Amino acid sequence: xxxxxxxxxxxxxAGQITPDEAEEFLERALNLxxxxxxDASLHREALKIAQKYNLPATYDAHYLALTERFxxxxxxxxxxxxxxxxxxxxxxxxxx
Numbered sequence: 001x002x003x004x005x006x007x008x009x010x011x012x013x014a015g016q017i018t019p020d021e022a023e024e025f026l027e028r029a030l031n032l033x034x035x036x037x038x039d040a041s042l043h044r045e046a047l048k049i050a051q052k053y054n055l056p057a058t059y060d061a062h063y064l065a066l067t068e069r070f071x072x073x074x075x076x077x078x079x080x081x082x083x084x085x086x087x088x089x090x091x092x093x094x095x096x
Contacts, residue, residue: 001036003059004029037066045069053084067091 008022017025042065043058050061060081067074068091075095076082082094 001029002062037069042066042069053088055081055084064089064092 005026008017008025011017012019012022042062045065045068046058046061048061049055049064050058053061055061060076060078063074063076064085073091073093075093077095079094082092085092086094
């Protein structure tokens with residue numbers, strides 16, 4: 001939810017939505033019934049991934065660690081992330 005909250009905040013700052021809408025959209029996202037994970041081993045793995053692929057932050061590395069943990073594919077519109085891992089991780093796809 002770090003990125004979700006940040007996306008709504010940034011959209012609010014950019015004038016794309018109001019601060020009240022940002023709060024409303026975050027509440028909707030929080031009520032989707034998603035199971036949130038944030039255990040110590042996940043954070044350790046995210047740090048290792050961020051270091052291995054020279055990522056500027058661990059946010060994306062957390063997504064990669066989760067997809068690895070649950071053996072699922074991930075699609076990203078983040079070309080920088082995709083380019084960083086595409087030669088080593090075959091379950092990350094670029095979504096145009």
